[in-house]
Amino acid sequence: MASQFCLPVSPRLSPLKPLKPHFGDIQVGIYVAIQRSDKRMHLAVVTEINRENSWVTVEWVEKAVKKGKKIDLETILLLNPSLDSAEDPMPLSPLAPAPSSAIGDQSTATKRVVMIPQKNKTASGDSLDVRVPSKPCLMKQKKSPCLQEIEKVQKQREKRRRLQQEIRARRALDVNTRNLNYEIMHMIEEYRRHLDSSKISVLEPRQEHRICVCVRKRPLNQRETTLKDLDIITVPSDNVVMVHESKQKVDLTRYLENQTFCFDHAFDDKASNELVYQFTAQPLVESIFRKGMATCFAYGQTGSGKTYTMGGDFAGRAQDHSKGIYALVAQDVFLLLRNSIYEKLDLKVYGTFFEIYGGKVYDLLNWKKKLQVLEDGNQQIQVVGLQEQEVCCVEEVLNLVEIGNSCRTSRQTSVNAHSSRSHAVFQIILKSGGKLHGKFSLVDLAGNERGADTTKASRKR
Template identity: 45%
Template sequence: MISVCVRKRPLIHAECRRGDTDVVTTPGGECVIVHESKEAVDLTQYILQHKFYFDQVFGEESSNEEVYQRTAYPLVQHMLSGGKSTCFAYGQTGAGKTYTMLGLSPGKPGLYALAVRDIFAHLSTTYKYSSLLVYVSFFEIYCGQLYDLLDHRKRLFAREDGQKVVHISRLREVRVDSVSSLLEVISQGTAERTQGMSGVNPLSSRSHALLQIQLRDSNQQITGRMWFVDLAGSERASDAKKSDRQSRKEGAEINQSLLALKECIRSLDREESHTPFRQSKLTLVLKDSFVGDSMTCMIANISPGQSTTEHTLNTLRYGDR
């Protein structure tokens, strides 16, 4: 089961100072409208309205708690009952992906912390689950290569075994026993991710970050798994301030993996005989999350400003497809 949601962030002070106007409206719980300014041949101005419909649409007034309850909470419940869950955050740099996933502070948590809060609350209140252990791993995919964010960016390798199950060899897994210990692991990994980028604005994530939370019994058998995937900024390489060879390579790699992800979801939706998981490292690693007893939610994050209209439309079209 796959659901697609959209979250619009409010205009920030810098955009208001620039005179940027809000061109995105969210009239209902499932509709989002982009009001695009256009110029006719005779130079008269007109507004073109683009309407999109999704499973859920969150306006700028929605809190992380509300977004969590309606997107990731059902995924957490599915994981606790033994299933596989995946939550994606998608959108251009600055659209609010990291705010949605990480939050601002312990007092304003993101989806990571809210999910783990519920996982530990569930484990502590149910006798049946008292013997389960929580393990976390955190790695990034940068230019088609895997790097362990919990082990000094050590290079990792994804390989399929004889049963077509994908394993990531040498991936470090850390056992956590509380929300605070897991957030500590995440902040350690996030710092590694930022430092690992050379010549690129560190605020612009040019890698996909994958956080995996596993439940295991006393025999180390996996009894539930959840992925949080913070996808790389979806802007084109030509939009980068430094459009050098490395930036173009990064952009091409990001676009190729996002296209592969879209193709895999489309193929599964149509129940086609072949799903192209091998088209990118991202889809190969997440193959297990799309087959069998799995639930997936993609949260497309959009900026409301007129200056980012093209990016917003691209994000919404991608989510729509």
């Protein structure tokens, strides 16, 4: 519901003095949106315009109390962007022509009708605030180049800080930042992440040889993990091993020198004893049934896993011999004995176990009896007095291995608390009619440790 009043305008009257351009369409008596100090917004009536100081006075009724305030022109135009338009000089709306009966001559006079919204009042006579959009459309002012450059620098700084926080979080999860080798380890991890094994050049084509050389990587032990040692070995393919060596340039910048080595087979730290046996000793087992002499020996530094590979898993000082190469060879030997091809040979299996320590030979199955190594008439090396025990199953073979290892010489070193200090040779011998038919020698060599380790252990071999 709205009330109407007629405002006659005659061409004979003197024209109204126009407002200054920067005041736009602001006039006394119109409603404008204002914002209170508590961020509340509502409509108010313009009661005064000060063109010299560029401010306007507005009034409104709140709880039966008439209130008012002065507001600068810029704030009024920001909250009421439509008042800044110079295209529509009629700020009051809507407009409608008056009935012809209201005036006498339509050719000499015109009439405008101004619609004034009727205020809803409460029982106490208070006027309710008119609903105003919570987010009025503000005028977009052009920022100065200096301000734009400052905002750009701030955004770049915030982006760098976010990246630095992410890097710190990743470092905290992956590795202790106090580790002095963190930079080198990070370079190795990045190299492995982008390593393409298909592009690794093999030093020479893989061929069948009478001697097969394989290498196995072991994981870091508890002592190395505590000291935060680096894992500098990578096995990118089944016959290539890479060693990452840290170098330093003249400007003290660190970089990696990656050296590549090729073998017949290469196994990473996740390979099992069964997988190692499949490519090393297993192809030799059948050769002893064809009157061959086969040898498989483990060579490496102290603590590199030679006894673990040959004898089986460790649980403290106890060793599970059922998962070593000794047991796997014995299983295949007794399996081939039941083969129809070799069953008619009437072969019998014997086992011997001796060690070489300090240049002397001792029988581990005969209370470490000292033995002599001589050459026979056929220029073959023979261990004189070595006790041979016949075995009929895998369990008896493992029993001989356990007896021999219990007598084997071992010492504590800086690398291994129970390091084998002697060369141990376990032999599986096949005989037919009391004569030698084939022999498989499984050798667990003593540790070939560095000089720094030998100073902390016995030098005897």
